[in-house]
Structures are given as C-alpha cells and as structure tokens.
Amino acid sequence: MAVNRKSRSMGISQKSLKSMRRSIPRYPTGNYHPNKENVESRHRNARTLKWSAWLGWQMESNWADPFLFMVYSVAKPIAASLILVVMYSIIAAIGGGPDIGLFHYMFVSNAFFMYVGQVLFGVAQIVHDDREHFQTMKYIYISPSNYFSYMIGRSVSKMVITTFAVIITMAFGVFLLNVPLNIFTINWLLFMAVMVIGIFCIMAFGLALAGLSFLTAKHQGGMNEGIAGLFYLFCGVVFPVSILPSWGMSFAKILPITYWLELVRRTLNLGVGMDSTLSGASTAYCMAILCLSTLIFSIVALAIFKVGDTVARQKGLIDMTTAY
Amino acid sequence: MKFEEFKKPTWFQMNLRAVWGRAYPRIIGVNRELSWVFFETVLPLLGVAAFVYIYKALEAPPQYIGYVIIGGAMTAYWMNVLWSMAAQMYWEKEIGNLELYLIAPISRMSVLGGMALGGMFSSSVRAISTIVVGIVIFGISLSLPDPLMFAGIFIFTMIALYGMGMMFASLYMLWGREAWHMSSLFTEPIYLVSGFYFPVKGFTTMLGNPGTWIAAGASIIPITLGLDGMRQCLYPGNTDGFLPLWLELAILMVLSVVFLFLAKYSLAYMENLGKREGRLTMRWQ
Amino acid sequence: MARYAVEVKNLNRTFTTKAVRGKSKKEIVKALNDVNLTINEGELFGLLGPNGAGKTTLIKILCTLLLPSSGEARVLGHDVHKDTNAIRQKINMVSGGETSGYGLLTVRENIWLFSQLYGIPSKEANRRIDMLMKELKLEHKKNSKVRTLSTGLRQKANMVRGFMTDPALIFLDEPTLGLDVNASRLIRDFIKNWIREKPSRTVLLTTHYMVEADELCDRVAIINDGRVLACDTPDNLKKLIHQDSVLKLEIRQVDNVTAFENIAGVRNFTHSNDMASGITRLKFILDDEAIVADIVAAVPKSGSKILSVQKTEPTLEDVFVALVGRGLTNHEV
Ligand SMILES: Nc1ncnc2c1ncn2[C@@H]1O[C@H](COP(=O)(O)OP(=O)(O)OP(=O)(O)O)[C@@H](O)[C@H]1O
Ligand SMILES: [Mg+2]
Numbered sequence: 001m002a003v004n005r006k007s008r009s010m011g012i013s014q015k016s017l018k019s020m021r022r023s024i025p026r027y028p029t030g031n032y033h034p035n036k037e038n039v040e041s042r043h044r045n046a047r048t049l050k051w052s053a054w055l056g057w058q059m060e061s062n063w064a065d066p067f068l069f070m071v072y073s074v075a076k077p078i079a080a081s082l083i084l085v086v087m088y089s090i091i092a093a094i095g096g097g098p099d100i101g102l103f104h105y106m107f108v109s110n111a112f113f114m115y116v117g118q119v120l121f122g123v124a125q126i127v128h129d130d131r132e133h134f135q136t137m138k139y140i141y142i143s144p145s146n147y148f149s150y151m152i153g154r155s156v157s158k159m160v161i162t163t164f165a166v167i168i169t170m171a172f173g174v175f176l177l178n179v180p181l182n183i184f185t186i187n188w189l190l191f192m193a194v195m196v197i198g199i200f201c202i203m204a205f206g207l208a209l210a211g212l213s214f215l216t217a218k219h220q221g222g223m224n225e226g227i228a229g230l231f232y233l234f235c236g237v238v239f240p241v242s243i244l245p246s247w248g249m250s251f252a253k254i255l256p257i258t259y260w261l262e263l264v265r266r267t268l269n270l271g272v273g274m275d276s277t278l279s280g281a282s283t284a285y286c287m288a289i290l291c292l293s294t295l296i297f298s299i300v301a302l303a304i305f306k307v308g309d310t311v312a313r314q315k316g317l318i319d320m321t322t323a324y
Numbered sequence: 325m326k327f328e329e330f331k332k333p334t335w336f337q338m339n340l341r342a343v344w345g346r347a348y349p350r351i352i353g354v355n356r357e358l359s360w361v362f363f364e365t366v367l368p369l370l371g372v373a374a375f376v377y378i379y380k381a382l383e384a385p386p387q388y389i390g391y392v393i394i395g396g397a398m399t400a401y402w403m404n405v406l407w408s409m410a411a412q413m414y415w416e417k418e419i420g421n422l423e424l425y426l427i428a429p430i431s432r433m434s435v436l437g438g439m440a441l442g443g444m445f446s447s448s449v450r451a452i453s454t455i456v457v458g459i460v461i462f463g464i465s466l467s468l469p470d471p472l473m474f475a476g477i478f479i480f481t482m483i484a485l486y487g488m489g490m491m492f493a494s495l496y497m498l499w500g501r502e503a504w505h506m507s508s509l510f511t512e513p514i515y516l517v518s519g520f521y522f523p524v525k526g527f528t529t530m531l532g533n534p535g536t537w538i539a540a541g542a543s544i545i546p547i548t549l550g551l552d553g554m555r556q557c558l559y560p561g562n563t564d565g566f567l568p569l570w571l572e573l574a575i576l577m578v579l580s581v582v583f584l585f586l587a588k589y590s591l592a593y594m595e596n597l598g599k600r601e602g603r604l605t606m607r608w609q
Numbered sequence: 610m611a612r613y614a615v616e617v618k619n620l621n622r623t624f625t626t627k628a629v630r631g632k633s634k635k636e637i638v639k640a641l642n643d644v645n646l647t648i649n650e651g652e653l654f655g656l657l658g659p660n661g662a663g664k665t666t667l668i669k670i671l672c673t674l675l676l677p678s679s680g681e682a683r684v685l686g687h688d689v690h691k692d693t694n695a696i697r698q699k700i701n702m703v704s705g706g707e708t709s710g711y712g713l714l715t716v717r718e719n720i721w722l723f724s725q726l727y728g729i730p731s732k733e734a735n736r737r738i739d740m741l742m743k744e745l746k747l748e749h750k751k752n753s754k755v756r757t758l759s760t761g762l763r764q765k766a767n768m769v770r771g772f773m774t775d776p777a778l779i780f781l782d783e784p785t786l787g788l789d790v791n792a793s794r795l796i797r798d799f800i801k802n803w804i805r806e807k808p809s810r811t812v813l814l815t816t817h818y819m820v821e822a823d824e825l826c827d828r829v830a831i832i833n834d835g836r837v838l839a840c841d842t843p844d845n846l847k848k849l850i851h852q853d854s855v856l857k858l859e860i861r862q863v864d865n866v867t868a869f870e871n872i873a874g875v876r877n878f879t880h881s882n883d884m885a886s887g888i889t890r891l892k893f894i895l896d897d898e899a900i901v902a903d904i905v906a907a908v909p910k911s912g913s914k915i916l917s918v919q920k921t922e923p924t925l926e927d928v929f930v931a932l933v934g935r936g937l938t939n940h941e942v
Contacts, residue, residue, distance in 0.1 A: 067502075071509045079512035083521055084378070090526040091382040098382045106378070216363070229370030238374055239381035320712065320756055325740060325806060327775040330733050338728030345725025348718070349711045356713050421710065424770075427672050428726035429697035435726075599676040602624050 045149040052153025053160075073165040077114055078172055084110060084238060085177060102240075105271025107179055109237045109261045111169040115202050116235075116257060117228040118162045119155055123206040126154050127213035131320070148305065151210050155203050181268060191267040194287070198260035201294040208301035211308025215317060231257050240275035249277055256293035259286045342434040343441060350408075350442020354449075365450045369457055372396030375521050376462055387559045388522070390466060393458030394555055395520035397451040401444070402514070402547055405485055406507045408443040409436060410492035414504060417497065417604075426604065432591045436493055440486045466558045473569055474557040480576035481550025487583030488546060494587070494594040498603050517542040523564040524552055539566055546579050613683070614778050614811035615648035615671060620680035622666055622835075640666040642835035644680070648828075651808045653800070655826035656815040657925070659933060663835040664815040665704075668780045671813070672702050685778055700778045703771035705764060705786030712756035716747070719755055720770045727774045734773065741769040744799060760787050768796065772803065781814040785821060797825055819925040829925070831932050838932045847923045854898055854923075858891040859916040860908055866891070868911035874900035888916060 088103045173179035232238070234248060235257040241249055252258045262278050263286050265271050273279050278286065311317075333341065354360045372392065379388045413436075416422045425435045458464045468474060496503045515521065517538060524542060527535030542548045543566075553572040556565040566572075598604035622641040628634050640663045648654045656664045669675040671684050673693045681688070687695045710719035717738055724734035742748045745765045750758060758766065764787060771779055781800070785793040804810050816822055822829050823843045830840040839846055866880050869891060877894040893904060901920065908915050 068505060071505050075509055076512045079516045083512070083516050086516070086526055086530060087375075087378060087522050088382065089530040090522055091379070091384045091388075093529045094385070102381060229367050229374065233370045233374040233377070239377045243377050243381045325744060325803065327737060328733055330730050333728035333730075341725040341728050345722045348722060349714050352718070353711070353713045419710075420704075423672075423674055424702075424723060425726065426674055427697055427700065427702055428723075429694055430726050430728075596676070599674065602622075602675055604674060 048149040049153040049156070052150045053156045055154070055157075069164075072161060073168055077111070077165045077169045081107060081110060081169055081173065099274070101271050101274050103271075104179055105240065105265065105274040106238045107173050107177070108170075108265055108268060108270045111166050111173070112261060112264050113228075113232065113235075113237045114165055114169070115159065115162050115199060116205070116231050118158050118165075119202050119206040120209055120228045120231075122158045123151065123155060123210045124213040124216075126151070127210050147309070148207070151207060152203065155206050159199060159203075179270065181270060185269060187267055190283075191264075194260065194263045194267055194290075197290055197294055198257075198264070201256045201260065201290070201297060204294070204298040204301040208304040211301075211305035214308040214312035215315075231255065234258070235261055236275055236277075237261065241278070242276045253277070254293065256290055256297055259290040259293070262286055263290060339430050339434040342428070342430045343438040346435050346438025347442035347445075348438075350439065351445050354446050360446070364446055365453045368396070368399065368450060369454060372399075372454055373457075373461075376458075386464070387562055387564070389462055390458065390464040390559060391523055391555055391564075392521050393454060393462065393464055394558065395522075395551060396458075397454040398547060398551055398554070399515075399520060400447040400450040400454070401482065401485060402520075403511075404443040404447040405440075405489035406492075406510055408446075409439050409486070409489040410496055411504055411507045412439055413493040413496035414501075422497070423604070426595070432595065433490060433588060436490045436587075436591075437486075440489065444482070444486075467560065468558060469560055470557060473573065474554065476573050477550060477553035477557060477569070477576065480573065480580050481546050481553070484546035484576055484579040484583050485550070487580060487587050490587035491583060491590050494590040497591075497594050498598050498601075514545060514547075518545050518548040519551055520547075523555060523566065524548060525564055525566045543575065544579075546576060546583070549576055549579075612650070613647045614650045614652065614685055615646065615654075615813065616681075616683040617644055617646040617667075617671075618681040620644040620667075620670070620682055621678045622663070622670060622675070623678045639835050641670075641677075644832075644835070644837050646830060646837060646840065648811060648813060650811055651804070652827045653804050653812045653825055654814070655822040655829040656813065656832055657817075657819070657822050657829050657929060658815075658832035659817075662832045664832060665782055666835075667832075668702065668782050668813070668815065672700065672780055673697060699776055700780065701771045701774050701776040702780040703767050703782065703784055705767075705781075705783035706760075710755050710766075710770075712754065714755060715752045716755055716758065716766050717742075717751045720766065720773060723770050724773055729774065737773045737775075738769060741772055745769060746795065761789060761792050764788060765792070765796070768799070777809060778811045778813070781812060783815055783817065785816070785818065793821070797821065800825060819929060823925045831929060833933045839928075843925055846925065846928045849928060854895045855921045856893045856895055856901060856904060857919040857921070858893075858904070858908070859918075860889050860891065860911075860913040861916060862887045862889045863911050863913045865911065868907045869893075869904065872900060872903050872907065874903070889913070 084103075084106050088098065088106070091098055170179075170181065174181045234244070234252045235241075235255050236252060241252040241258065244252060258278070262275070262281075263283065266283055266286075281289075354364070372395075375392045375396070376389050379392060413422070416425070425432070455466075459466070492503070492507075495506070518524070519526065519539075519542070524539040527538045529535070531538070539548070549567070549572045552566045553569055553576070556562075556569055556572075567575075595604065620641055621639070621643060624638045624640055626636045626638065628636075642663075644663075644667065656667065658664050666675065670677055670682055670689060673689055673696055676690060683689065684696045685699055689696065711722075714722070717735070720738050721731065721734055724738070725731075729737070739748070739751070742751055745768060747762060747765045747769065750762055750766075755763065755766065764784075768784065771781070784800070785796050788796065800812060800814070804812055814825070826843065828840065828842050829846060831838045831846070839849060841849070862882060862884075864882075866889070869878060869880070872878075872893075874895060874897040875893050876896050877892075879892045881890050882888075883890065895901070905915065905918070
C-alpha cells in the first residue's frame with residue numbers, strides 16, 4: 001500500500017482514523033433553516049468534544065499501554081512527591097524539626113496541583129504539536145466544528161488521565177508515607193463541588209494559554225517546567241503563601257487556584273492551618289471567592305483565546321513551523 | 325555556472341564546520357524569537373523560586389537555598405540534553421532533516437555536537453540568570469576557593485552529560501514517540517535521584533545505608549556527581565558532600581570517556597539497524 | 610575511474626510492517642524485486658513508475674539511507690554497504706515535495722548550514738548559493754525565512770541545496786513535484802545545462818511525468834511493483850510497443866482521391882467527406898515516416914489545399930500503459 005506523504009497518521013491505525021473522520025461533523029445537508037442550523041452546530045460541537053477527548057486519550061495515555069501508564073500516572077507524579085519527601089526529611093533529620101502538618105500541606109496540594117501542571121503544559125503542547133509536528137491543526141481549524149471545542153475535548157482527556165495520577169499519588173501518600181487521610185470524615189458533596197469548579201477554572205486557564213500558544217514559537221524544554229511555575233510559586237502549593245513577600249501574598253490572593261487548593265486541603269482535612277493568610281477566612285468565603293474569580297478568569301480566558309485566534313489568522317501563524 | 329574548487333578540508337576541519345553549521349540556527353534562533361527569552365529564562369525561574377521557598381518554610385540552613393539555585397541552574401543543561409538534543413533527533417527526522425544529515429560525509433556526532441553547542445548557549449543564559457536571581461533576590465553567597473576544581477567538575481560533567489545525550493539521541497533515530505515518552509520519564513524521577521533540589525547525601529541522612537546505595541546508583545548519571553561536586557566547590561567547609569571532590573572528578577572523567585564511546589557505538593549501531601529495517605527515514609510513527 | 614555511476618545487481622528490498630493490534634496483520638512488502646540496472650557516468654537517467662513502485666526505495670539505498678535486503682549496489686564504484694563515506698563525499702539528493710530546514714532561518718542561512726556538512730568554506734558556499742539562486746530565480750527570496758516561502762519556492766531552495774555541493778552524482782526524487790509549468794521548465798533546463806557542463810556529472814531522477822522523462826532523460830527505466838520492466842532510451846522504448854504512426858490530413862473537399870491511393874509506404878488509407886463544412890478527412894497509417902512528404906505533395910495534385918496536418922506517434926505514456934498494464938496482469942495471475 002502506498003503511503004501518502006501528506007497524511008499524518010499520529011501513530012493511530014488507519015481504521016481508527018477513519019472512524020475519527022466519520023465522527024468529524026460535516027456540513028449540514030438539506031434545506032437551510034436557521035433553527036435547525038443552531039441545533040446542528042450544537043450537535044457538531046458536542047461531537048467534536050467527544051472525538052477530541054477520544055483522540056487525546058489515544059495519544060497520551062491508555063490503560064492498555066502499561067508503559068505510558070507507568071510513566072505518566074505513576075513514575076512522574078510519585079517521583080515529584082518524593083522530592084518533597086526527601087527535602088522535608090533532610091531538614092527534619094538535621095534538627096530543624098519542622099511541623100509535620102507542613103509536610104501534609106505540601107503533599108496534598110502538590111498532588112492536586114498536577115491538574116494545573118498537566119492542563120497548562122498539555123494545552124500549549126497540543127497546539128504546537130498539532131501545528132508543527134502532525135501539521136493537522138490547519139485541517140481541524142478549517143473544519144466546521146471549532147478549535148475551541150476541540151481544545152476542550154483534549155483537555156478533558158488530560159483531566160481524566162491526571163485524575164488517575166492524583167489518586168495513585170494520594171494512595172501512595174496514605175499507605176507509605178502515613179498521610180492521615182480519613183475518607184469517612186470527608187464532606188464528599190463539598191469536595192465534589194470544589195473539584196468541579198476548580199477543574200473548570202483550570203480549563204479556562206488552559207484555553208487562555210492555547211490562545212497564546214497560537215502566537216508563540218515552539219519551544220522545547222523550558223515550557224515543560226516553566227508554564228505552570230507561576231501558579232506553583234504563587235498559589236501556596238508546596239509552602240504556605242505567608243512565606244512569600246507581601247506583594248507575593250497579595251498576588252496569591254487574587255488567584256483562584258490559591259482558594260481552590262485551600263478548599264481541597266480543608267475538605268480533605270490535611271495540612272489545615274499551616275497558612276496564616278487564609279486561615280482566618282471561612283470555607284464559605286473561600287468558596288465564594290473561588291466561584292467569583294473562576295467566573296472572571298473564564299471570561300478573560302475566553303477573550304484571550306479569541307484574540308489569540310484572530311491575531312494568529314491575521315498574521316498567518318496557523319500553520320507556521322518554527323524549528324531551530 | 326562555475327563551481328570553484330577549494331582545498332579539500334581534512335576530516336577534522338570538515339566536522340568542525342559541521343558542528344558550527346548545526347550550532348548556528350540554535351544561536352541565531354534564540355535571537356530571532358524573542359518569546360524564547362521569556363519561556364526559556366523567566367518561566368523556569370519561577371519553579372526554582374518555589375523550591376527556595378520550600379526550604380524557607382522548613383527553616384532550613386541557608387546553604388540549602390544555594391543548593392536549590394545550583395540545581396535549578398543545572399536543570400537548564402539537563403533539559404537541553406533531554407529535549408533539545410536527544411528528542412530533537414526525532415524532530416529532525418519528522419521535518420526531513422535527518423536524512424540530509426545522514427547522507428552527508430560527516431560524523432553523526434558532529435551534528436549532535438553542533439546541537440549541543442548551540443543548545444548550550446541558550447542553557448547557559450538560563451543557568452546564569454538563575455544564579456543571578458539567586459544572588460540578587462535570594463541573597464545566596466557563594467565562594468570559590470578552588471576555581472580550577474570547579475572548572476574541571478563542570479567541564480567533565482558537561483562532556484559526560486552530552487555524551488549521554490548523544491547516546492539517547494541514537495535511540496530517538498528509531499523510536500520516535502516512545503523515546504519521547506522516555507525523555508518525559510527522565511524529568512521528575514531524575515530530579516529526584518540526582519538530587520537537583522537537595523544534596524544526594526540526603527538519601528543517606530534519610531535512609532541510612534540503602535540511601536547511600538541510591539546515591540551511588542544515581543552517580544551513573546553524570547549530573548548527579550556534577551551537582552554534588554559543584555555544591556562542594558561553591559559551599560566549601562560543609563559536610564553535605566557525597567564523595568571527596570577528587571574522586572568525583574575522577575569518576576566524571578571516566579564517565580566522559582565511557583559515554584562518548586558508547587554514544588559513538590550506539591549511533592553507528594542504531595543507524596545500521598535503521599537502515600536495515602527501513603525505519604531511519606520513516607515518519608509519523 | 611568508475612565506468613558506471615550506478616551498478617545494481619539482483620537487488621532486493623523487503624519491508625516488514627508491524628501489526629496494529631487487532632486491526633492489521635504483519636505484512637511483508639517487496640519494494641524492490643531482483644533489480645538489475647547500470648547507469649553510465651554522464652548519463653541523465655530516469656526512473657518512471659506508478660506510486661509505490663519502489664523508486665524512492667531504490668534512491669534511498671543508493672543514497673546510503675537504506676540497506677538492501679540482498680543483492681549488490683555500487684555507487685561511483687563504491688559498495689553502498691561498506692564504503693558509505695566515500696559515496697557520501699560525492700553525492701547529494703533532493704526529494705520533491707519535502708520541506709526541510711529550520712523555519713527560523715533565512716533561505717540562504719539554511720542552505721549554508723547544509724554546505725557546512727560538506728566542509729565547503731563559507732565564502733565559496735555563499736558564492737555558490739547566490740549563483741544557484743540566481744540561476745533558479747530565487748534571488749529575491751534570499752533573505753526571507755523559509756517558513757514564508759511557497760511550495761514551489763521551497764522546492765527551488767531544496768534544489769539549490771542539492772546542487773551546491775557540486776556532486777558527481779545527484780539523486781532527484783520527483784524534482785518538479787508541485788511546480789507550475791514555468792518553474793518545471795526552469796528546473797528541467799537547469800538540470801540539462803548542469804549535466805552538459807561537465808561530462809562526469811550524472812543524474813538519477815524519478816518522475817511521474819512522461820513528458821519530463823521523454824524530454825530529459827538519456828535512458829529511462831520503467832519500474833512497477835519493484836521490478837524493472839524495461840530500460841532503454843525513450844526512442845527505443847517507444848519502438849518496443851510497435852504502435853503505428855498515423856497521419857491525419859484535412860483538405861478542402863475533393864471528390865476524387867485517387868491521387869492518394871497507391872503511395873508507397875502507406876499501409877492503410879481511409880477517407881471521409883464532411884459535406885457541411887466542405888472538408889475531406891484523410892487518414893494514413895504509415896510504415897515509413899519519410900513518406901509524409903510524398904503525401905503532402907499529393908494534395909495539390911488532387912486539386913485541393915491542406916487545411917490541417919496531424920501526426921500521432923507513440924508516446925512514452927503509451928509505452929508505460931502498455932508495460933505497466935501488462936506488468937500488473939502478469940503479476941496478479
Ligand atoms: N519504511 C517502510 N516501511 C514499510 N514499507 C515501506 C517503507 N518504505 C516504503 N515502503 C513500501 O515499499 C513500496 C515502495 O515504496 P516507494 O516509496 O519506493 O515507492 P515510490 O515508487 O517512490 O512511489 P511514489 O511514486 O508514490 O513516490 C511501497 O509499497 C511502500 O509502501
Ligand atoms: Mg517516491
């Protein structure tokens with residue numbers, strides 16, 4: 001069989017590509033009807049969302065591929081947690097005697113921060129990979145479904161993969177590091193609410209970043225650890241916000257992730273009270289701020305995505321390649 | 325059309341030119357894409373700063389902040405080896421440059437050497453800015469009583485490290501996507517075992533004898549002893565070092581030779597294997 | 610000095626494709642099947658064949674990018690298996706429709722980069738690049754970033770890259786793929802001039818365009834399914850299929866066509882009258898091409914006047930269809 005030079009198969013078999021294409025929505029046929037058009041387009045976006053989530057799943061992780069599962073859901077997250085464990089243990093051993101609560105604080109927030117790291121880094125990478133590696137971005141872009149729902153779909157699969165990683169890391173902490181998580185005292189309803197809002201917020205950030213990635217050159221390495229660094233530093237992930245200089249604390253207080261992580265810690269009842277900046281605030285207050293800032297950030301993110309999208313088209317960057 | 329003859333360069337000159345040729349886009353590239361400065365130097369600093377604050381929160385002795393800064397600076401080189409050299413091989417294949425390199429009458433190591441050299445330029449910018457931030461913002465104080473030893477440790481770490489990178493690169497010639505995941509695997513776990521954010525002796529402090537074995541095992545990765553040696557050079561008089569400095573230098577020298585040799589061997593082996601199986605120029609795997 | 614630029618004996622190449630779990634089985638593709646070829650020094654040699662025939666595979670083997678599964682291949686006297694470095698000093702390759710290089714560099718910088726892999730001093734390299742760019746009408750894009758170039762311009766830049774090292778043997782894999790008529794002609798003329806300049810230069814090109822092969826190549830090998838079906842000069846190949854030359858004439862209407870009957874060398878003669886437009890159409894099947902003049906001379910004798918002349922000859926395309934068609938059926942039986 002002749003291999004067409006132009007067809008990028010993304011390492012997926014022809015057959016599944018075909019089924020993927022089938023699920024790429026086509027233009028509505030039949031008589032044009034404004035109302036019908038609306039319904040069609042809604043269906044279309046839903047379908048895009050579905051197949052892009054599926055595509056992401058195929059490409060990034062897969063229960064059927066034990067190697068990928070070990071890498072992304074076990075080795076990397078656990079190693080990242082162990083770095084904190086060793087840092088804490090060394091200082092504890094040489095006499096500082098830091099509060100064990102501080103360790104729980106770090107461990108939990110670090111585990112849940114994976115959502116932020118994965119989505120932020122992942123989204124920029126999806127844009128650059130689609131654009132430069134598979135060179136499929138232009139085709140997705142011109143299809144009647146929009147790139148926006150495509151990005152959401154891809155982020156959803158990232159979220160699912162990350163959820164496994166978070167669960168594994170937490171289990172590791174509970175069983176091997178004596179992290180005192182008591183699943184019977186958790187307010188699950190509140191926890192789920194916190195998770196839903198938090199993930200929504202993170203996806204909004206991801207979209208904003210996707211918009212910016214339209215405009216930036218492909219950079220290797222630096223992006224990997226860099227993009228999420230801002231939140232890692234300012235959202236009270238591995239140390240209490242109160243350690244930061246005062247301008248840093250003020251900045252932390254406007255970031256929704258700060259409240260999200262605080263709420264996660266409170267609902268799981270781990271490492272609570274370590275951070276003096278938020279310890280005065282009630283849970284209801286944190287929740288309110290989280291909702292409000294998520295709303296604001298989502299609107300801003302949407303705007304950034306749209307601007308990035310438009311500027312990229314103006315400047316002809318949709319199919320640029322920037323290797324060096 | 326007139327093609328003027330030129331004095332046929334020696335093998336060495338030819339490869340030197342190739343190194344410079346491949347380094348060029350790396351060096352010029354960073355000048356042309358200004359977003360690079362932001363992504364490659366400013367953003368990574370945020371992550372390093374976070375680790376500094378962990379030690380502050382733990383009320384660690386001040387030299388630990390310096391240890392993190394040194395680790396953060398060296399991360400630049402590690403990332404460069406993993407992504408801009410080893411994984412780059414895959415990328416070169418995808419955009420069709422690999423086959424042009426392979427039909428050229430030069431050593432494959434020159435092309436990789438060029439990438440390394442060009443990449444080292446950008447990594448050094450990042451490393452130096454990390455150190456500067458450490459000194460200016462976090463007020464670390466470094467001393468350097470034995471610059472010769474420091475230079476020796478640094479240079480041999482680099483040679484061994486990039487030699488190892490070349491060895492990885494040979495894997496990328498054949499195993500595109502899989503090798504890419506391998507690079508991804510070599511970030512956090514290697515940060516852990518090589519002690520990017522704490523001295524490797526910490527394993528011993530924490531776990532006793534088994535910890536020493538972890539550190540010894542991790543020493544096969546050149547950056548482990550490189551980091552430890554540099555920390556010892558810059559913070560003399562502490563007892564956080566893993567092995568005596570002279571021994572670390574000696575091991576790094578041995579590793580340099582071993583990895584360069586292995587790189588040469590594995591590049592030749594993989595190229596041959598690829599040519600036999602027809603995977604050398606196959607794309608989109 | 611090597612007598613042959615390329616010498617291929619009993620060359621085979623098989624590919625084994627990996628199975629996709631649950632979707633496709635392991636497959637063995639015979640890309641080259643007992644290929645025997647020689648290309649003389651100084652020759653412009655063409656490989657003609659449908660998609661998947663094995664053209665690129667052959668080029669890859671000769672370029673030292675791929676090893677043969679069995680058989681022997683020598684390039685400029687060197688074995689492709691053992692003397693790779695000696696070969697690499699003297700060859701270069703251009704594949705059509707490919708974009709290589711670094712998006713951030715200018716065209717000139719990109720090509721310069723590749724010149725350094727051949728140890729060409731920068732000054733001479735840049736002189737050659739400028740010269741070739743001028744030749745291929747690419748000068749005005751010299752300092753543009755590669756990523757801003759159109760497909761055709763990229764292809765030209767790719768040509769500059771290949772020829773810049775002044776190779777003794779150059780492999781051109783579909784050099785005019787995606788080029789417009791003018792650009793293709795420019796490239797073809799360039800290749801012709803280049804090879805004419807020095808008798809020791811050799812070109813091996815692959816193409817799907819019959820006209821291109823016919824116009825350019827000294828010899829052509831027709832290849833299908835990994836097998837060489839024929840290899841000769843375009844003229845000889847056309848003779849191979851014994852297709853007749855046909856001469857068609859349109860003349861002002863005459864009632865008496867006896868003047869055209871019994872001309873020596875005409876195998877078959879037919880005519881028809883078109884009353885409406887007042888034209889008589891004559892069709893001759895010729896045994897000998899030289900008699901065209903006799904036929905034309907017969908027109909005034911019949912008291913008429915020539916309106917149009919059309920002569921059809923077998924094209925390389927006919928040869929191709931005949932051979933590949935047959936090749937395919939043979940294979941499938
Ligand atoms: N790396 C590979 N792995 C598996 N099969 C391959 C590989 N390269 C080529 N093939 C197969 O070998 C056969 C010959 O391919 P080749 O690229 O040589 O054809 P071609 O004559 O150049 O075709 P085209 O005109 O389309 O360029 C095809 O069936 C192709 O699928
Ligand atoms: Mg081909």
